[in-house]
Amino acid sequence: MKKLDKKDLRKGWLYWAMYHLSSMSFEKLEAHGFAHSMIPILNKLYKGNPEEYKKALKRHSVFYNTEPQSGSLVNGIVASLEEEKANGKEIDDEMFHSVKTGIMGPIAGIGDSTIQGIIIPILLTIGMGISSNGNPLGVFVYIIGYLAIILSLSYFLYFRGYHLGVNAVDGLIGANSERLRNAFSVLGTLVIGGLAASFVHLTTPLKIPNGDATIELQKTLDGFFPGLLSLLAVLFCWYLISKKKYSGTKVLLILVAFSIIGVLLHVF
Amino acid sequence: MDFVLLIQAFLIGVFCYLGSVSSPWLMGVSGGYYVVGRPLVAGLIVGLILGDITTGIILGVAVQAAFIATISTGGTQNSEITYAAYGGIALGILTKADTGVTVTLSVGIGALGLILHNVMMVTNSAWNKRADRAAEAGDARGIILNNSFYPQIVNFLLRVVPVALAIYFGQEFVTKALDVIPGDVTQIMNVLGGLLPALGIALLMNLLIKDKFQLIFFLAGFVIIAFIVKNMIALTVIASLIAYVIYLGAGSSNHTEIEDEVI
Numbered sequence: 001m002k003k004l005d006k007k008d009l010r011k012g013w014l015y016w017a018m019y020h021l022s023s024m025s026f027e028k029l030e031a032h033g034f035a036h037s038m039i040p041i042l043n044k045l046y047k048g049n050p051e052e053y054k055k056a057l058k059r060h061s062v063f064y065n066t067e068p069q070s071g072s073l074v075n076g077i078v079a080s081l082e083e084e085k086a087n088g089k090e091i092d093d094e095m096f097h098s099v100k101t102g103i104m105g106p107i108a109g110i111g112d113s114t115i116q117g118i119i120i121p122i123l124l125t126i127g128m129g130i131s132s133n134g135n136p137l138g139v140f141v142y143i144i145g146y147l148a149i150i151l152s153l154s155y156f157l158y159f160r161g162y163h164l165g166v167n168a169v170d171g172l173i174g175a176n177s178e179r180l181r182n183a184f185s186v187l188g189t190l191v192i193g194g195l196a197a198s199f200v201h202l203t204t205p206l207k208i209p210n211g212d213a214t215i216e217l218q219k220t221l222d223g224f225f226p227g228l229l230s231l232l233a234v235l236f237c238w239y240l241i242s243k244k245k246y247s248g249t250k251v252l253l254i255l256v257a258f259s260i261i262g263v264l265l266h267v268f
Numbered sequence: 269m270d271f272v273l274l275i276q277a278f279l280i281g282v283f284c285y286l287g288s289v290s291s292p293w294l295m296g297v298s299g300g301y302y303v304v305g306r307p308l309v310a311g312l313i314v315g316l317i318l319g320d321i322t323t324g325i326i327l328g329v330a331v332q333a334a335f336i337a338t339i340s341t342g343g344t345q346n347s348e349i350t351y352a353a354y355g356g357i358a359l360g361i362l363t364k365a366d367t368g369v370t371v372t373l374s375v376g377i378g379a380l381g382l383i384l385h386n387v388m389m390v391t392n393s394a395w396n397k398r399a400d401r402a403a404e405a406g407d408a409r410g411i412i413l414n415n416s417f418y419p420q421i422v423n424f425l426l427r428v429v430p431v432a433l434a435i436y437f438g439q440e441f442v443t444k445a446l447d448v449i450p451g452d453v454t455q456i457m458n459v460l461g462g463l464l465p466a467l468g469i470a471l472l473m474n475l476l477i478k479d480k481f482q483l484i485f486f487l488a489g490f491v492i493i494a495f496i497v498k499n500m501i502a503l504t505v506i507a508s509l510i511a512y513v514i515y516l517g518a519g520s521s522n523h524t525e526i527e528d529e530v531i
Contacts, residue, residue: 017295017296017298018292018293018295018296018416019292019296019415019416020296020297021289021290021292021296021297022290022291022292022296022415022416022419022420023290023392023395023396023399023414023415023416023419024289024290024389024392025389025390025392025393025395025396026389026390026393027393027396028392028393028396031396032395032396032399032411032414032415033415035399035403035411035415036411036412036415036416039408039411039412042408043408050406053406054403054404054405054406057402057403057404057406057408057411058403058404060403061399061400061403061411068296068297069296069297069298112475113475113476115302116475117472117475117476118476120302121336121472122504124306124308124332124336125336125500125504126500126501126504127308128308128329128332128333128500129499129500129501130500130501131308131311131325131328131329132326132329133326134321134322134323134325134326135325136312136321136325138308138325139308139309139311139312139325139328142303142306142308142309143303143309146298146302146303147295147298147299147303150298150302151295151298154298179515179518179519180515182514182515182518183511183512183514183515183518184511185476185477185478185482186482186485186507186510186511186514187504187507187508187510187511188472188476189473189476189477189482189485189486189489190485190486190488190489190492190503190506190507190510190511191489191500191503191504191507192336192469192472192473192476192486192489193485193486193487193488193489193490193491193492193493194489194490194492194493194500194503194507195333195336195465195469195489195500196465196466196469196486196489196490197489197490197491197492197493197494198333198493198498198500199333199336199465199469200333200462200463200465200466200469201461201462201463202459202462202463202466225494226494226495227490227494230462230466231487231490231494233463233466234466234469234470234473236466237466237467237469237470238469238470238473238474238477240470241470241471241474242470242473242474242477248467248471251467251470252375252464252467255460255463255464255466255467256460258463259456259459259460259463260456262459263452263455263456263459264452268455268459
């Protein structure tokens with residue numbers, strides 16, 4: 001009976017946590033990072049069986065791509081499958097491939113939207129709020145907050161994957177997690193609204209003649225809706241991206257043109 | 269030759285490397301790309317190296333706003349965030365540029381950086397082939413070397429050399445350029461610097477808002493900061509409360525569905 005101990009698994013997690021993208025290329029992405037992370041596992045399981053060892057290295061060197069931090073779950077699951085296989089269970093290469101490619105998509109979807117879409121922007125926003133006058137405290141809040149959350153999550157998911165095997169996915173894509181993610185996306189949406197109000201700046205120097213005096217348009221706007229122009233700018237970009245399906249680069253070019261024309265016409 | 273500046277420029281280049289997406293040394297993307305690679309953190313580090321922490325952080329916050337929604341996978345990038353952060357903030361401090369000018373400068377440097385990043389992705393194909401051969405031979409050491417060590421030499425050179433040179437020689441160039449370019453151009457950069465965060469935020473909204481009615485949450489967040497309290501921590505607490513109420517609400521409706529089925 002071959003059994004992975006905590007030390008092998010910790011190494012497997014650590015190698016994945018470090019080397020997931022270290023040889024990223026357009027066609028292989030995290031393929032060799034995955035193989036690299038399996039080495040401590042395979043060293044233990046296929047010791048004295050070079051044929052199986054070779055086969056295992058080969059089957060984990062194929063294209064692989066997911067959100068790496070939450071994706072540690074997959075590495076844990078695959079470690080448990082390798083352990084079963086080393087103990088005589090019939091698991092062919094096809095099975096490994098279908099488990100990996102079947103889970104990497106959903107994990108990337110959930111991981112990217114939760115980590116890059118919610119956790120990072122919220123923490124950054126808090127850090128930027130504290131640091132906006134040059135105070136380093138906000139930077140440390142971000143660094144410590146992010147590392148504490150993400151490293152414990154990644155470690156926890158790896159071991160969860162190992163202990164539950166393929167069943168580990170259910171908890172992550174089930175109804176309750178859907179409900180949790182919806183609540184988190186509300187949290188994220190509220191916070192980025194505040195982020196827009198804090199960091200998007202669009203004001204106009206236009207003055208409207210009013211008899212002898214002139215009215216500064218910006219002051220009038222601020223009087224009934226502070227930051228209205230900034231809000232309109234964000235909604236315009238969102239409209240182009242989500243409704244018109246414009247790429248980020250295209251919107252960037254539109255903003256450049258908009259700034260040039262606006263300044264030359266003295267509207268901004 | 270200004271040795272102090274050369275050493276500072278080199279150090280900034282090293283951090284640009286450590287914060288790159290494929291650098292493994294700070295726990296992969298966790299401590300690298302998503303921490304050291306963020307402009308907010310780069311502002312502190314560059315500020316420390318150049319001896320002006322306050323300006324560094326202020327510029328870091330401004331550049332971070334433009335890159336608030338850098339989505340590294342799936343979406344197309346138009347600017348490589350780590351080159352943008354380290355090159356842009358360093359030149360911003362050295363040339364005493366306005367925040368708007370620094371942000372625009374960063375985005376430009378990031379666009380050039382993206383080309384170098386893609387060069388690394390292409391050269392990595394060669395290391396990938398060697399790693400494949402190592403796997404076929406059952407050579408674990410070969411996989412480790414070709415996955416982590418060799419590609420990182422290329423990555424290191426592609427980051428440290430251009431960033432250090434850009435900072436070392438760019439200082440004079442950018443200072444002169446800012447002196448001679450007309451006021452309108454500076455104003456355009458300032459307007460664009462204020463607008464760029466709108467693009468990042470719109471990309472984030474696209475990721476989070478699945479139903480147009482959810483736009484109300486975005487508007488609420490905007491209005492709370494614009495009208496009521498200019499404090500993100502206060503907003504985060506209020507937002508957490510609202511999210512929790514919604515979570516509880518969604519739970520009770522699930523419950524009734526189950527009960528209905530039982531009946």
